[in-house]
Structure formats: structure tokens, C-alpha cells
Amino acid sequence: MEQVTLKSIASELGISITTASKALKNYPDVSPKTRKAVIDLARKLNYIPNSFAVNLRTKESKVIGLIIPEIVHYFFSNVVNAIIEYAEKKGYLIITLQSNESDKLEEKQIELLLNKRVDGILISLSNNRKDLSPIHKIVESGTPLVLFDKISKLINCSKVIINDRDAAYAATEHLINTGCKDIAHFRGPLNPQNSIDRFLGYKKALEDSKLHFDKSLVYTCEKVSFEEGYNFAKELHQSNKKVDAIFAITDLVAIGAITYFNEANVKIPEDISIIGFSNWFMASVISPSLSSVDQPGYEMGKKAIKLLLKEIKAIKKGKKIKHKTIVLPTNVIKRSSTRD
Amino acid sequence: MEQVTLKSIASELGISITTASKALKNYPDVSPKTRKAVIDLARKLNYIPNSFAVNLRTKESKVIGLIIPEIVHYFFSNVVNAIIEYAEKKGYLIITLQSNESDKLEEKQIELLLNKRVDGILISLSNNRKDLSPIHKIVESGTPLVLFDKISKLINCSKVIINDRDAAYAATEHLINTGCKDIAHFRGPLNPQNSIDRFLGYKKALEDSKLHFDKSLVYTCEKVSFEEGYNFAKELHQSNKKVDAIFAITDLVAIGAITYFNEANVKIPEDISIIGFSNWFMASVISPSLSSVDQPGYEMGKKAIKLLLKEIKAIKKGKKIKHKTIVLPTNVIKRSSTRD
Numbered sequence: 001m002e003q004v005t006l007k008s009i010a011s012e013l014g015i016s017i018t019t020a021s022k023a024l025k026n027y028p029d030v031s032p033k034t035r036k037a038v039i040d041l042a043r044k045l046n047y048i049p050n051s052f053a054v055n056l057r058t059k060e061s062k063v064i065g066l067i068i069p070e071i072v073h074y075f076f077s078n079v080v081n082a083i084i085e086y087a088e089k090k091g092y093l094i095i096t097l098q099s100n101e102s103d104k105l106e107e108k109q110i111e112l113l114l115n116k117r118v119d120g121i122l123i124s125l126s127n128n129r130k131d132l133s134p135i136h137k138i139v140e141s142g143t144p145l146v147l148f149d150k151i152s153k154l155i156n157c158s159k160v161i162i163n164d165r166d167a168a169y170a171a172t173e174h175l176i177n178t179g180c181k182d183i184a185h186f187r188g189p190l191n192p193q194n195s196i197d198r199f200l201g202y203k204k205a206l207e208d209s210k211l212h213f214d215k216s217l218v219y220t221c222e223k224v225s226f227e228e229g230y231n232f233a234k235e236l237h238q239s240n241k242k243v244d245a246i247f248a249i250t251d252l253v254a255i256g257a258i259t260y261f262n263e264a265n266v267k268i269p270e271d272i273s274i275i276g277f278s279n280w281f282m283a284s285v286i287s288p289s290l291s292s293v294d295q296p297g298y299e300m301g302k303k304a305i306k307l308l309l310k311e312i313k314a315i316k317k318g319k320k321i322k323h324k325t326i327v328l329p330t331n332v333i334k335r336s337s338t339r340d
Numbered sequence: 341m342e343q344v345t346l347k348s349i350a351s352e353l354g355i356s357i358t359t360a361s362k363a364l365k366n367y368p369d370v371s372p373k374t375r376k377a378v379i380d381l382a383r384k385l386n387y388i389p390n391s392f393a394v395n396l397r398t399k400e401s402k403v404i405g406l407i408i409p410e411i412v413h414y415f416f417s418n419v420v421n422a423i424i425e426y427a428e429k430k431g432y433l434i435i436t437l438q439s440n441e442s443d444k445l446e447e448k449q450i451e452l453l454l455n456k457r458v459d460g461i462l463i464s465l466s467n468n469r470k471d472l473s474p475i476h477k478i479v480e481s482g483t484p485l486v487l488f489d490k491i492s493k494l495i496n497c498s499k500v501i502i503n504d505r506d507a508a509y510a511a512t513e514h515l516i517n518t519g520c521k522d523i524a525h526f527r528g529p530l531n532p533q534n535s536i537d538r539f540l541g542y543k544k545a546l547e548d549s550k551l552h553f554d555k556s557l558v559y560t561c562e563k564v565s566f567e568e569g570y571n572f573a574k575e576l577h578q579s580n581k582k583v584d585a586i587f588a589i590t591d592l593v594a595i596g597a598i599t600y601f602n603e604a605n606v607k608i609p610e611d612i613s614i615i616g617f618s619n620w621f622m623a624s625v626i627s628p629s630l631s632s633v634d635q636p637g638y639e640m641g642k643k644a645i646k647l648l649l650k651e652i653k654a655i656k657k658g659k660k661i662k663h664k665t666i667v668l669p670t671n672v673i674k675r676s677s678t679r680d
Contacts, residue, residue, distance in 0.1 A: 063452065070421075081410075084438055088445060093452050095435040098424055105428060112403065112433050116456065226621065259625050281566065285599050287627040 004045040013037055060316075064308065065113035067097045067106060067123045069150065074251075074280040075297045076124070079148070082301030083122065090309055092119070103128040110134050113143075120144040120308045125152060127192045144311040144321075148304040150192055158311065159325045160304045164194045167293045167330040168201030171275050172247050174291070174332050176209045178339040180245035180273050184217040186232050186257065188224050188249040195249060198277065202247055217243060221253055229256020237264060244272060245338075251276035251283045251292055258286060258337065273338040288336035296328050303328070344385040353377055400656075404648065405453035406436045407446060407463045409490065414591075414620040415637045416464070419488070422641030423462065430649055432459070443468040450474050453483075460484040460648045465492060467532045484651040484661075488644040490532055498651065499665045500644045504534045507633045507670040508541030511615050512587050514631070514672050516549045518679040520585035520613050524557040526572050526597065528564050528589040535589060538617065542587055557583060561593055569596020577604060584612060585678075591616035591623045591632055598626060598677065613678040628676035636668050643668070 010020040015034065023030045023038035030038075041047075064087055068076050080096060087094050095118070099106035106126045113121055114137070121138055125147065129135075135155050138145045148160040175183050185202045188195030199218070206213045219236070221228040229248060233256065236243055248254035254276030261268055268274060268288050276283060276292040283290040303326050311321050350360040355374065363370045363378035370378075381387075404427055408416050424434050435458070439446035446466045453461055454477070461478055465487065469475075475495050478485045488500040515523050525542045528535030539558070546553045559576070561568040569588060573596065576583055588594035594616030601608055608614060608628050616623060616632040623630040643666050651661050 080438065081440070084440060093437070093448060095437060095452075097433070097435060098420065100421070100424060108433060112435075226625075255625060262627070282622060285566075285595060285626065287602070 004042075004047045006047070009038060009041055009045065009047060013041060061117055061119050062091060063093050063095060063116070063118045064305070065097065065109075065116070065118040065121045066094050067099055067109050067113075067121070069099050069101045069124060069126045074282075075149075075278045075295055078297030079124070079301035079304075082298040083305045086302055086305045087309075092309070099126045101126045101128060103130070107134045110138060114138065114141055118143070120146070120312050122146050122148065122304055122308055124148050125150040125192070127189045127195070130191065142315075144308055144315060146304050146308040146311070148300055150194055152193065156323065158307050158323045160300050160307065160328065161325065162295060162300070162328050162330050164197035165201040165204070167277070167295070168198035168247070169205045170201075170330070170332050171277065171293050172202045172205035173209075174334065174338060175245040175247060175273055175275060176205065176211065178269075178273065180339075181211060182214075182217070182241075182243045183211070183245040183247060184219065184236060184241075184243050186219050186221055186229060186246060186248040186253050188220075189222055190220065198249060217241065221249060224250055224253060226252050226256040226259075229253035230260045231256075233257035233260035234264075237261070237266060246272065246274045248274065248276050251278050251280040251290060254290055254292070254337075255282065255286055258288070258290065262287075268337050269339045275332075275338055279333055283333075284335065291335045291338040292333050293330050294333050295330055299328055344382075344387045346387070349378060349381055349385065349387060352381060401457055401459050402431060403433050403435060403456070403458045404645070405449075405456070405458040405461045406434050407439055407449050407453075407461070408436065409439050409441045409464060409466045414622075415489075415618045415635055418637030419464070419641035419644075422638040423645045426642055426645045427649075432649070439466045441466045441468060443470070447474045450478060454478065454481055458483070460486070460652050462486050462488065462644055462648055464488050465490040465532070467529045467535070470531065482655075484648055484655060486644050486648040486651070488640055490534055492533065496663065498647050498663045500640050500647065500668065501665065502635060502640075502668050502670050504537035505541040505544070507617070507635075508538035508587070509545045510541075510670070510672050511617065511633050512542045512545035513549075514674065514678060515585040515587060515613055515615060516545065516551065518609075518613065520679075521551060522554075522557070522581075522583045523551070523585040523587060524559065524576060524581075524583050526559050526561055526569060526586060526588040526593050528560075529562055530560065538589060557581065561589060564590055564593060566592050566596040566599075569593035570600045571596075573597035573600035574604075577601070577606060586612065586614045588614065588616050591618050591620040591630060594630055594632070594677075595622065595626055598628070598630065602627075608677050609679045615672075615678055619673055623673075624675065631675045631678040632673050634671050634673050636670070639668055 006017055006020050010017045019030060020038050023035040066083060084094050097109040099109060103126050121143055132152055132154055139156055145157040147155060147157060151159045151161055187199045203213055219232040246257055248257060254274050257274055258268060261272060266272060276290050279292040279294040283292045314321050346357055346360050350357045359370060360378050363375040406423060420436060427434050437449040439449060443466050461483055472492055472494055479496055485497040487495060487497060491499045491501055527539045543553055559572040586597055588597060594614050597614055601612060606612055616630050619632040619634040623632045654661050
């Protein structure tokens, strides 16, 4: 079946397109009889007004665009759930775009959202985002923007984050306080700020405890995957380097390492302590259960959407906006993969 | 900053809106000088053409809408990844909407996608979808639609599915072939077809092996969650019912059950065998590793988007479409949570 247009409705009723359009918009200069005829026919033919007309009428799309690097991620799933839940209560729909950590795809998605004239945009940046001009473009377009988790400090907008450096410091400190001295780090990629900050927190904790920082104990996970955790644990084990603990960039990587050590009959935490990051629910299910840093994904999503809707409202009222950066607290969850 | 309109560009240059619009669309009846002035100013002001105009020009939005019940789900994550990957190669963007298993929200999302005039729609229905009229509406609007995984047979469109009944039959048969006789089922909600089909496959396997079907051994997971698996395992264990195996609707539910039995020192598979469904990667990581039914999420996503793009292309060429239903094969993966 072809898509029904206003033109076809008008021509079927023998009236002008303008009259048909006015009838659907409830303009007073159309007779009740004509209005009824147009509405009845539009219903019968299942006419869908185009989004431009709808936008023009309401001046709002009631749609928020959300771009995240990946949704398979437990942390982002919690963020997305919180955002959808809160937005729905306030009458907004969320369209989610997954950049798959590709800055090129992310750029196309930003363009799409701006073209669709969404009321606001939420982004957690892809790991490969170096050129910030597409993000600046959002700000310049006047579309409210809130960045969360993976952000750039150089963008003039509101942000919701955790303090990755402090959180990583606390995780490493927990290893040191439980007697570990040769601590490896399975870090994230070199570009994203949160991966840099976690590395710096790890390094600072070593320095503050007068422990030697050995860069050969730092392994870089490009994909932050289970497999990388497994393979680096194997590499480390077979290298005969002196190591008594690992701080992993995420729980997924840590679980990969645990899986290898379980297979290789290396005792956790007696022979090696492991701590992850994000407190995925599987952390408490795995054997041994995984110590981790609790990263409040649900809370972060909720704060981000609340902040965005507040800014949308303020802009609509012509008020000036003062951008905010909200830093959420994290804490170390001690389980069986680290010593008492 | 206010959003730049074609009107403001035209008025700044002292030309008509029509001329400005024609200049941006490269119409030949605008002088090269005027065209350059318009394009330069549009660039300088960061003008974003509205989506209606873009649609009118290209007659295609190059955007596909995807509605899924939840993205935290490992299976759906794989589906989404496959869809995004393939679509990107073909020049399409995917906007994902998560219905959170709410038929009301799903309905709003369908309306949004139709209003935005996406080129096609992919849906895995929410568990609560009873009224099919919003889905029929998509078909009637002429927008190509492919349903996958959670479908309704009553909708006239292409579908990509697995045979849930056969897959559940095979899972139950594996339990029977390894000596189990009193097999419980942690089933999904009562409404969705795949949950019904898995239950029927389980029941049929019992009947074909002349085993007694005891409905008191069937527990209904409303949310299909880890917690339900844990709690039903506890309930079952404390009830003193005679049970030597559980077939769980998903791996997540099965892992909940394993976690309880591990805590309660019930030996798996000696005292109780457990088999899950979907073959989540955690199934091989958990202890004991979980037998499961492999559900090809990535393959399903790829087939669904391929089918949809094929239909979009055919419609554009004015060809008649013959809807297809693709049934993907599944198989039982044997691990340590069931006997040899």
C-alpha cells in the first residue's frame, strides 16, 4: 500500500490541501462538516502526519537522542534503563544509537539527531573520539547536551561523571592494604579519559605507598573484553614475572582473568588477588566472588536525563543556563578475590 | 543560541526563502554567486536542514527503527550489534527503542517511528503485547516490517525466528537421556509465544518418554531474572519435592538457580542437573559450567536486517513482496551442569 499523503486526502474529498491541513489542525475557519470528513478519511486511510508538520505545531519533538559506545555493557544497560524510565514518566521518548566505539559512526549519529531536531542529546563518547568538532557542533546548534561517564572536559555543557582517578586509587589501595606489593594493571585503551584516569589513580596509589611502578606490569585492553582479561592473565602467568595482584579496568576483564587462573589452578586470592571495576551483578556470582568498585550506572543515567530535561525546560522559557558537572560517589566492594 | 532557520539566512542576505532553499538544493536557476553566498552563510551559522526537507529531497530517510524489549539481555545485545554492523555497511543508521516489556511504551515508539518516516522497522515484541493493532498499523502504512524472535504469527510480514518448541524439546530430551526423571521447568511469562513454545516442547519431551508431567514442578518467571532463578531453586529445594533436573527458560535464570544450589551445597549435576537457554558467554564461565541451548542472536540480527533492506529495495522498485519466515537452527551445548 502506498503512503497516504495530505494531497491524496484533499483530492479524494475535492478540497484544497490547505483546507485539509487546516481541518486536521483544528483551525476555526474550516466548517465542522468538512473537518469531520477530513478526519474520518484520514483515520480510514491511516494517514500519518509527517514529523515536520508535527514539529511545527508543537515546537517540540518530545524525543531525546542517546548515543552510547555499546549496549552489551552491563554498566550502560543500567544507564539506559534509568534514562528510559525517567524520560517516559516525563513524556519523552528515547532513541538510542550505539556508536560501537566508532567515531565515524558517532558523527553520523549526531548529524541524524540534529537533523531530526530532537529536543536534547545525551552522549557517552566513544573511545576513539579525538576530533571534538562534531560535539561542539551540537552545542553551537543550541540543542541541549549532557555528557556522561566518557566525557571531554573541553566541551561547554553539563556532565555527569564519577571520579575515575579516586576510584582507581581506592581499588589499588585496597590491594596494598591487604598485603599486595607487585600489582599489575589491565588498563583500557590509551585515548579515553576514564581509562587514563584509572591508570593514573593506580599509579598514584603505588607511589604514595612507596611501591615500585613497573610499566611492564601494565597491559592495555583495546576492546576491554573477557578474552583480553583471559589472555593477559595467561601471558602474565607464563612470563614468570613477580606479581601478587591485578587491578582490572572492568569486571568483564577481571572475570576473564579469574577464568584463566581457575583453569591454571592458581589460587585466588592466596597466589594472586584480583579487583575489577563497575560491580556488575556477575561479580558476586562468579567463583571466587570478585571485589570491585561500585559504579552507579542507574544513578548516573537518572541524573543525566534529569539535568537534560531541566535545561530543555529552561531554554524553552528563555532562561540562561549554567552548566553543571555532577560527580557521583563510588566505593570499593570487598569480596573473595582479594585478601582480608 | 537560537536554531538557525532558512528564513534567517534569507533575510540576512536580502533574498527570498525560496531562493535560499533552491541555492542549498543546487537548483540551476540560482546564480552561482547567490548560491555561494547562501552556502557560506549556512556553513558559518551552522544551519541544519530540517528532516522533512531532507526526506523530501531524497525520498528516503536511510534510517531504520528497531524496537526490542530490553537491551541488558545478552541475546538482544548480539542481535543489535549484528543489525548495526550490517546496516552501517549499507549506509543505514539504526535507532533503537527499548520497550522495557511495556506494550504501552512500545505503541508510542511505533508511532514515533512512523511519524519520523523511517525506511523500515524491526521489532521483537514485548511480552505484554496482546492487542496487535499497532503492529497491523505498520503493515497498513506501507512501511516494511520484519519481526524477529518474539513474533506474532498473525502479522502479515517477514519473520526470523528459531523453533522454540523443538529447541526446548531437545534440551529436555538431553536431561532425560542423561538419566533424569523428575524434571522441573522454570518457564517464562504466560503470554509470549516463545515462552509458550518452550513450555510445550518441555511437556512434549516428557510425554514422548512416558514421564509424568507434574504441573507443580513448573514455576513461572515473570521477569525472567537471576533473582527468580535463585528464589525458585530455593523454594523447590525447601519444598522437598522429588526433583533431579531443571530446564530454565534462559541462562540468567539457570545461573540464579546454580548460585542458590552452590550456596546450599547441593551438588550439580549429581543431585540436580540444570540446563539453560541462549548460550550466554557466562554459561561457560560459571562454576559448574552451564549446559544450554545455543540461540544464534548475531545470525538472527543479520538475517532480519538483510531481509528488511531487501524488502525496502523491492518496494522502491515497485516490485511485489513475498514475505518469508526464516527459521534458524539451534543446538544443545553440553557442559558440566548436566550428567554425561
